[in-house]
Amino acid sequence: MADNIELFTEDKLEYCFFPNATGFIQFRVRAPHDAHLALTTQAAEVDPMYEVFIGGWGNTKSIIRKNRTKPDVAEVPTPNILSEGEYRGFWIRWDHGTIAVGREGDPAPFLSWADSERIPIEYVGVCTGWGANGNWIIQPPNATQNGAAGRPGAAGLAGGQCWVSASSGQVPPSGFAGGEDNGEPLYVIRANFNGGLIPGKLVPSHGQAYVAWGGAENPVQEYEVLCDFLGEWRATSGGNIPPNAVPAGQSEDGEALYVGRVVHDGSLTVGKVQPSHGVLYIPYGGQELSFTDYEILVS
The missing domain is CATH 2.60.120.200 (Jelly Rolls)
Known part of the structure; x- marks a missing residue:
């Protein structure tokens, strides 16, 4: 080195x-x-x-x-x-x-x-x-680069995270599964959308990922998958963000966004936590749904 x-x-x-x-x-x-x-x-x-x-x-x-x-x-x-x-x-x-x-x-x-x-x-x-x-x-x-350097499409992030570029439902070998829907793993992703870098979910069988924004579940073809990650989930509520929570992007206004998940309609769905709103937003069923009690990803 x-x-x-x-x-x-x-x-x-x-x-x-x-x-x-x-x-x-x-x-x-x-x-x-x-x-x-x-x-x-x-x-x-x-x-x-x-x-x-x-x-x-x-x-x-x-x-x-x-x-x-x-x-x-x-x-x-x-x-x-x-x-x-x-x-x-x-x-x-x-x-x-x-x-x-x-x-x-x-x-x-x-x-x-x-x-x-x-x-x-x-x-x-x-x-x-x-x-x-x-x-x-x-x-x-x-x-x-915390292990991401030299890997095609990889981008490092402070705090020991590694994000790998992918598209069209592709999952890198070390992708981090944060949820589940009808037995299918849902992976933690982030994607550029309307001026922000938004955490969301990847559904491989759909051939695309989704982010919650503007009241809707928005499909995205290009995204980054969280990889080589050994974090865990912690229960929280509102805008209570643990000090070791994983920052995964930012809103169009520059506010840090975090990764959260919640069980809804039998699906353990991944989405974005926006501290100033005091909720987790998930993309589900074509909508952006909000929850005040959720789990947040921590390192």
Whole structure:
């Protein structure tokens, strides 16, 4: 396995690029403010590109920007998120147009945005500026993929998960079955739908997967299957999300979504948990059905 990349960035706002097409990067940075990262198609500042500013504006907020254009597409207050005296760890995931940024050891992103355009990211750049220098420790791509690196169609996710692209009812050999309907296993999937990355169910005999959205059970032909996963289910209700719950996507507004399941009409059906709504939504019988008591997937 390759060694970590260690580098120093001056107060120049000039990106240092390195290849990374895995969809995931994990790193640690020591800087007083303004740790900037670029996700690009080339080893240069060219459109299309995304930028993530961590601890910008005097270490008060973090943002996502597209094509160096204002207004920023996503912004959250993050006071004192960086430190000049110690390394702080973070991860960034880009997957089917969704950019998610999180802290080391925390599987839930603190900043995310879903883009309708899918940009093929091939390079990551880092820099500091606005009066800040930075020291970086960047893990090599194979070390951050949690077993998914090098597998065709695979995309890693913080927290030890592996999502493998599939379509038309296909199930990867290590697919995670989370439900059952008339004796047929239902697999945990997620799929891009109307600007969100939505957890749902795969019914192999139907040749497609389904996600709950907009009051309906929506069929999808292309999806990602949760694989190589050793989690378990925990009973909960409402918006009570256990700290080790599995984040599997985000709504069109950037809210983290989780995987849940419930028994309905004799079927153990998988769906999405949306914390702000306080319910589990399942796709079933052509409808989006909600439940306040359910099981949630935890790692």
